[in-house]
Amino acid sequence: QKEVEQNSGPLSVPEGAIASLNCTYSDRVSQSFFWYRQYSGKSPELIMSIYSNGDKEDGRFTAQLNKASQYVSLLIRDSQPSDSATYLCAVNMARDDKIIFGKGTRLHILP
């Protein structure tokens, strides 16, 4: 199993709908989880961090963490064309305290 796994997409979502992005990780004792957005040709931009089980909301973004299932997700409500980007999931691996990234999911919001 890869350390951090994401579906590469592309994921196509109509404008105004909810986009759901998923990520699984291998290190059962990891404690820190991050979502980054990366536009083509640009560097990753932090959207949200989450450390506790449950939901964390910030504007149109909600991160969901389930440590028992080793699963973290990002929901984007009222999707906008400007949300079209690659979304990277990152996990701080407890074994060596280093942050490992998934390959990213390409999201395309259809106008």
Added chain:
Amino acid sequence: ETGVTQSPTHLIKTRGQQVTLRCSSQSGHNTVSWYQQALGQGPQFIFQYYREEENGRGNFPPRFSGLQFPNYSSELNVNALELDDSALYLCASSLLVETDTQYFGPGTRLTVL
């Protein structure tokens, strides 16, 4: 803007040459991590520097080396460049003791011919 800067923006080198990439961390941040991002892939961890000492390394050969200076700025050096070293090189800074949240610079696009 994260306050993290990198130079140069773009660089073209030939196989076998050496390259130095530079990063200035966000004010107050004492930790710098370097990542390599190939096209279509997620960032791959190269190494991290904390208070001028290497604080962990990913699966990269010794020809990838680094430095951190007293002002917490950092350099990534790559010797004997190979074609596969062509990638976006990202620097991320954080305040390690308090949080592991990292903020990325704009990156350096390296092309090896």
